Amino acid sequence: MIFNLFSRRFRSLFVGFIMIHFLTVSAQNSPEKLFKDGNTAYNEGDFTKAVSFYKQTLEMGQHSAPLYFNLGNSYYRLNNVAESIYYFEKAKQLDPDNADIRINSAFAQNMTLDAIEAIPKSQLAQIQQSVFSLFSLATWSRITLLWICLFVVVFIAYLFLKTTEWKRFFFFISLLCLFLFVSSFAISFSINQQQENTQFAILFSNKIDIWSEPNQRGEIQFTLHEGTKIQLLESLDEWNKIRIANGSEGWIKNAEFRSLKD
Amino acid sequence: MIRILASRLLVSLLLLSTFSIQAQVSFDAKVSKKRLGLNERLRVDFVMNENGDNFNPPSFTGFQVVSGPQQAVSRSWVNGVQSFSKTYTYFLTPKLKGKITLDQAQITINGEVYKTSPIIIEVTEAVEKPNDPNNIDYITDENIKLVAEISNSNPYLNEGISVVYKLYFRNPISISDVQELESPSYGDFWSHLIKIGQVRVNTKGVYKGEPYNEVVWRKVVLYPQKTGKLNIEPLTLNLSLSVPSNRRDLFGRRLLTQGQKTISAGRRVINVKSLPKKNQPAGFTGAVGQFDFDVILDKDALKATESFQTTLKVRGNGNLKLFNLPKINVPNTLEVYEPEHKENVKIKLKGMEGTIEDTYTIVPQYKGKYPIPSIQFSYFDPKAKSYKTVRSQDLLVDVFDGPIAADSQKEITNAPKQIIQTADNTFRFILLNTKLSPIKTASFWNSTLFWSLLTFPVVLLLVVYLLKRFVLERTEDSGSKKQREAQRLARKYLSSAKKAFHDQALFYEALERALHNYLKAKLKIETTELSKDKIERLLIDKKVNQQTALNFVAVIENCERARYAPGSSVSIKGDYEKASSIIASIDRQL
Numbered sequence: 001m002i003f004n005l006f007s008r009r010f011r012s013l014f015v016g017f018i019m020i021h022f023l024t025v026s027a028q029n030s031p032e033k034l035f036k037d038g039n040t041a042y043n044e045g046d047f048t049k050a051v052s053f054y055k056q057t058l059e060m061g062q063h064s065a066p067l068y069f070n071l072g073n074s075y076y077r078l079n080n081v082a083e084s085i086y087y088f089e090k091a092k093q094l095d096p097d098n099a100d101i102r103i104n105s106a107f108a109q110n111m112t113l114d115a116i117e118a119i120p121k122s123q124l125a126q127i128q129q130s131v132f133s134l135f136s137l138a139t140w141s142r143i144t145l146l147w148i149c150l151f152v153v154v155f156i157a158y159l160f161l162k163t164t165e166w167k168r169f170f171f172f173i174s175l176l177c178l179f180l181f182v183s184s185f186a187i188s189f190s191i192n193q194q195q196e197n198t199q200f201a202i203l204f205s206n207k208i209d210i211w212s213e214p215n216q217r218g219e220i221q222f223t224l225h226e227g228t229k230i231q232l233l234e235s236l237d238e239w240n241k242i243r244i245a246n247g248s249e250g251w252i253k254n255a256e257f258r259s260l261k262d
Numbered sequence: 263m264i265r266i267l268a269s270r271l272l273v274s275l276l277l278l279s280t281f282s283i284q285a286q287v288s289f290d291a292k293v294s295k296k297r298l299g300l301n302e303r304l305r306v307d308f309v310m311n312e313n314g315d316n317f318n319p320p321s322f323t324g325f326q327v328v329s330g331p332q333q334a335v336s337r338s339w340v341n342g343v344q345s346f347s348k349t350y351t352y353f354l355t356p357k358l359k360g361k362i363t364l365d366q367a368q369i370t371i372n373g374e375v376y377k378t379s380p381i382i383i384e385v386t387e388a389v390e391k392p393n394d395p396n397n398i399d400y401i402t403d404e405n406i407k408l409v410a411e412i413s414n415s416n417p418y419l420n421e422g423i424s425v426v427y428k429l430y431f432r433n434p435i436s437i438s439d440v441q442e443l444e445s446p447s448y449g450d451f452w453s454h455l456i457k458i459g460q461v462r463v464n465t466k467g468v469y470k471g472e473p474y475n476e477v478v479w480r481k482v483v484l485y486p487q488k489t490g491k492l493n494i495e496p497l498t499l500n501l502s503l504s505v506p507s508n509r510r511d512l513f514g515r516r517l518l519t520q521g522q523k524t525i526s527a528g529r530r531v532i533n534v535k536s537l538p539k540k541n542q543p544a545g546f547t548g549a550v551g552q553f554d555f556d557v558i559l560d561k562d563a564l565k566a567t568e569s570f571q572t573t574l575k576v577r578g579n580g581n582l583k584l585f586n587l588p589k590i591n592v593p594n595t596l597e598v599y600e601p602e603h604k605e606n607v608k609i610k611l612k613g614m615e616g617t618i619e620d621t622y623t624i625v626p627q628y629k630g631k632y633p634i635p636s637i638q639f640s641y642f643d644p645k646a647k648s649y650k651t652v653r654s655q656d657l658l659v660d661v662f663d664g665p666i667a668a669d670s671q672k673e674i675t676n677a678p679k680q681i682i683q684t685a686d687n688t689f690r691f692i693l694l695n696t697k698l699s700p701i702k703t704a705s706f707w708n709s710t711l712f713w714s715l716l717t718f719p720v721v722l723l724l725v726v727y728l729l730k731r732f733v734l735e736r737t738e739d740s741g742s743k744k745q746r747e748a749q750r751l752a753r754k755y756l757s758s759a760k761k762a763f764h765d766q767a768l769f770y771e772a773l774e775r776a777l778h779n780y781l782k783a784k785l786k787i788e789t790t791e792l793s794k795d796k797i798e799r800l801l802i803d804k805k806v807n808q809q810t811a812l813n814f815v816a817v818i819e820n821c822e823r824a825r826y827a828p829g830s831s832v833s834i835k836g837d838y839e840k841a842s843s844i845i846a847s848i849d850r851q852l
Contacts, residue, residue: 058701063699079658081633104690110593110595110631111593112593138706148719152719156726
């Protein structure tokens, strides 16, 4: 019985391997190759083709900031506002400091119809944001681990040292390491919380009304157009509560939007 | 001489009076004809040559009085002869055929009653050409018509209708002058009078199948602005007419008589339907008719800070002057000025026709591509009885040179509107190299690996600590450890003695008590009552070094001595140290 089970599992694994093999053979393209093909198509001016190459790369489960950037550029060339902004935002998520991405994203932002002035952040929030954005979440978690390891090493050294001066010195160092560990742990934790609780999306609906309540009895507060970045807050049936950069909130019905998270 | 003159005057006066008395009083009834058709009119004049009272007309049985009595008085002096006549005139129409007797009329003149003689009138079958051609009213009624032609008396709101006032007349009437007495005002309508210029007579007009001369007097285009029943006020004209009379001139031609005629037409009620609410498009601004809609850019590629113009144009026929064009919706970084409105509308009888346009001047501030989304224009087509929506094409303006807008995200943190002015800030080319990574990466944070890597050092630390505590310290030099322990104990017991360093008596009392307490704790026996020898033996029994035991006893003795013989030379500090070292050494040996 057990043997049977094992053999079945092995067989499926084997079939899986073969399948993957076939897929790669039939596509005959590595993601890198597709990316290069996309670049060539873009340079030749065939943006639709470029988009399809880049999309294929994405479908293979691979991504990178340049890939999203190139997709955004292709859509910009095709005058597709919402798609272009969406991919530029994706690129920014992966590489926030890239000047090329920022500049072209500004070009795409120019195409949108809505002028939304973001509310200025407080000094404290700015500092917090700049600290949080120093490293990615993964790096922050690694830093957390580094500090705990350092703390342990230094504390053990303190335990085994005989000289009072050295002992005192190592004790202080270990305390410092512990403090740094706690703070980097807290930062990682809140970054994770932030990422899980805030979900941004790009609006794809041509034009949509923002209601004060999730029903038609409320009032229309304002109107948004495609390409606007919105923050999703809650949802009720076909209604979604959103917030935009200037702090205004409201409900949209049956909106087309694409989350920046996945 | 004078007498002769006076007699002559008298004679002449007499003559005059006799003449007047001799004048015959007459009172006659005259009829225009004694034989007439049933559809004709009869004029009856009662004429008298003296003024009378109490005129009593006959009963006119068998006739209907059309008009009258009309009184006419004429008085004249011709060559010193006065003539007078007074006439009562009636117009009658017969009610039945046959011989009808017109009864007597009565009047009292100078106190005497005069009567006319009865007249027998013969009424025959209706004749083809009835009536008296002299009667202007009758002729004008028959031969002049004023008509208001309304194209549609049941239009939709804002659907154009036309009203044409036409004057029809035919022989034998000719019109010499027309005055408008009352011009209609079209209160609930948007109205436009179409200029006609010179009035022309169309001699080949037809009214109710008969040939007439036709004059188009006025043309009006109306657009109802309210729903429901709306009144159109009438048009009233005063006509100066020339009508031929039955008198003829020397050459046998008929003489014309002048007459006035007031005629009015066009009191009408227009029932205006409201536009259907069903399926009304969102952007409907009240346009009714048939239209074309277009958005035109004068250029689609330019430099920043140059201007271009976008024209929203509606062409067609309908209430062009009566609705607003839709608004343009452009990207936020374009500067848009108030539109210039232009109309080129001709108003014809079938309504307004032409184009209206709004021209927006737009100045792009930054380089880039700016889409101008399709604009939607909705109107109601009254012919199809449905709403129609026209969309313009999506347009794109390419601004190929100029500053670029900074990233909005950066703007917030830095100064407002930070614009990068350098020339190389063009739209960037794609990035050619990449390092692809899988999209689905499990988050390292919160993963099992992360937590195990986090707990491992902590566990390690604990293990190391416990090892050190329980394994390493046991193998360590136990002597030194015990020594430390003993010192700690001594310090504990001697702490009260240490506090009394300043007072010798108190110090030694405390020291002695501390030593006894120590033994009590260590040997579990009460030693205060014991002699020093006994203590010494006890200590030795417990395998304490003899020297140490002796020292211990010596310290106790010292204490006693100090207590009972104060002032003896003793060293508080020395005794304290000795006591602590003895306690430590006993402790080690026990």
